Amino acid sequence: MLQVLIYLLFFVIGSILGLVLSYKKYGEPFIYNNIDIVALILSIIGWISFINFYNYFIGVALGLFLIAFVMSMRPGYGRKETLIGLIISVVIYLIRYLLVG
């Protein structure tokens, strides 16, 4: 249970940081459909770390932190980045475990 609590804390801290920093970066509500490259990179690293390294404590913890960071950005921002990161990491997972073996 202690491990679950640590994972939750990583998720919560990532969420709070993502929320605070995104409000500083974006002064206006979500209007444009641009993709934030930094958020996209963080999302891809986060999802790959979470899905492909789920056996390692640091992999899950880092993954949850980065996923929460992007997912909890100001409403509207970070949605596409999260989805792209998830798709890429699932594709990598499938290639690693189903095709390569």
Added chain:
Amino acid sequence: MNLMANILINVITSFLGGSLLLGLHRKIMARIQLRPGPPIIQYLLHSLKFFFKETSLPKTASPVFYISIVCILAGIWTTGVIVGPVTQGSLLIMFGIYAVYKIVEHNMGSSSGSPYGKLSCVRAVFSAASEIPLFAVVALIFFQTGTLSIAGIIHYQSVNGPLIFTIPLAGVMFFILLLTKSPYSPFAITKGKELISGYETEHFGFLRGFLMFSESIAWFIMSWLFLTLFFGPLSVVYYVIGMIAITVVTAFINATSPLLNPNHSVMLQITIAFVCIVGTIIMMVV
């Protein structure tokens, strides 16, 4: 691990997990209603915020009653964590916790002296009908497994398979109970919007913080209990998936259904309970 440390870790985990689930619930409801909705972390931030807000007592409130009822609410759900995930104790104590929770809802409404609270207090007595399905679930599980210990029920399921396959209608009844407890539920007559926030309307500052703390733990524990009682021994990953699934399904139902009239709410719950009890008994006999 030391028992006290274990309890502390489980209480904090339940609070954080429950808060995130309720935040997800709110987010999903907002997306269904075509709003962006707040971030998932918002419910947790809200809860923490109230601990630092000024606390004031209404002139009409009975101070001792007004404060102690919140302490009792936090106390019973902390007991729920101890009886549930920590010790896997008796299901009867969990039933007792839910019964006391209904009494707390009732007394919290009357403690402030607010008309909204009082009406909510009356409705809390009315909505005690939701305890009938819970009691029926406890009885049916006992008839099926021969034990009321949560650890014993988990062991039974590890040998005979999940109870959801043998007494599915009891699972439906428990799910209705979960739905009743979820925010903006069609059965949530004690917190109907015409009563502002019902029995919570007049609780401010750190008292409101403790209220939200208790609600987060309550949601976590009720979901945990549902998954444990009907889906057998589960790993942490399946608990997380199950809790998210329960939250998503209840959010869909709550976002698309209106709040029922108190009479209809109680009658619907009793009707569902009756059908499920009779159905389960027939299934067990056949």
